[in-house]
Amino acid sequence: MVCGCNPQRIPGGDQICNPTGQPDGEVRPWAVLTLQPDWTSVFTGETVTLHCQVQGAGDTDWRYRWYRGETQVYPTYLYTGDEGRYTISSDSYYHSGDYTCEGVRSGNPSHSDRSSPVTLTVSGAQPVLTVCSVLQEFGPGLTIFEGDSVTLRCEVTGASAGWRYYCSSRAGGNFTISAVTGTHSGQYWCRAGRGDAHYYTQYSRAVNLTVSEMFSRPALTVSPAGSVWEGETVTLQCDTEAHRADTQLSYTFTRDTETLRAETAQSQHSVRDERGLWTVPVYSVQCTGAG
Numbered sequence: 071m072v073c074g075c076n077p078q079r080i081p082g083g084d085q086i087c088n089p090t091g092q093p094d095g096e097v098r099p100w101a102v103l104t105l106q107p108d109w110t111s112v113f114t115g116e117t118v119t120l121h122c123q124v125q126g127a128g129d130t131d132w133r134y135r136w137y138r139g140e141t142q143v144y145p146t147y148l149y150t151g152d153e154g155r156y157t158i159s160s161d162s163y164y165h166s167g168d169y170t171c172e173g174v175r176s177g178n179p180s181h182s183d184r185s186s187p188v189t190l191t192v193s194g195a196q197p198v199l200t201v202c203s204v205l206q207e208f209g210p211g212l213t214i215f216e217g218d219s220v221t222l223r224c225e226v227t228g229a230s231a232g233w234r235y236y237c238s239s240r241a242g243g244n245f246t247i248s249a250v251t252g253t254h255s256g257q258y259w260c261r262a263g264r265g266d267a268h269y270y271t272q273y274s275r276a277v278n279l280t281v282s283e284m285f286s287r288p289a290l291t292v293s294p295a296g297s298v299w300e301g302e303t304v305t306l307q308c309d310t311e312a313h314r315a316d317t318q319l320s321y322t323f324t325r326d327t328e329t330l331r332a333e334t335a336q337s338q339h340s341v342r343d344e345r346g347l348w349t350v351p352v353y354s355v356q357c358t359g360a361g
Contacts, residue, residue, distance in 0.1 A: 099127035
């Protein structure tokens with residue numbers, strides 16, 4: 071090409087001239103690089119796609135060069151019409167870096183300005199599972215009692231958005247058991263997933279949840295034992311021990327199906343026997359705790 075003035079040179083030796091033979095004073099076409107999904111922090115095993123588009127030059131047959139830092143990366147060119155795509159399966163920390171792209175073609179100008187960099191950070195993702203009760207995190211020396219409200223919290227430390235957490239087969243970052251019982255004792259772990267491809271992190275380390283009884287198994291003593299005379303006083307004594315200092319115990323005493331005294335804080339109750347030798351009643355006690 072012959073220009074009627076001093077031509078403007080660009081890397082590669084091409085000249086930029088307008089149809090009048092004068093140097094083209096217009097802004098050079100520029101590349102725009104985006105990520106899909108738009109995660110700049112990704113984890114081993116996830117896949118992201120870099121999209122490169124050249125703007126300011128209309129719909130032309132652009133090809134694309136991809137760079138990590140100043141090093142051109144594979145593929146060198148990718149023919150995809152007016153939009154370039156470069157998919158990275160980030161199975162290695164090697165893929166971390168600053169990515170840019172540029173468009174190239176046989177026309178004039180022969181290439182675009184390079185895009186602004188997009189930083190991609192690849193790391194391992196293992197969520198952390200913590201066990202909390204009443205918003206207090208349990209340490210190794212604390213004990214969970216029956217009736218406590220316990221929250222299992224799953225979190226990917228330093229992760230970007232879009233995560234869905236799976237803890238004990240339930241989705242959600244927090245999994246709350248409003249009143250634990252002994253059946254909730256066991257090992258718990260979680261993992262997190264995101265994206266249409268259903269990428270999942272590794273499982274968290276297991277957390278052992280041990281639920282202790284709020285009080286020992288109640289034992290009922292009936293005095294006098296065995297048969298009693300009609301009108302004789304029978305004393306019922308419930309013996310149990312609270313395992314937590316703030317536990318408040320209540321007792322309900324029954325004879326056969328009759329409630330003698332309900333929800334009393336007294337562990338002892340006396341009643342007159344009105345039926346005498348010929349009837350042997352069945353006495354029982356129900357103990358409940360709160361704290």
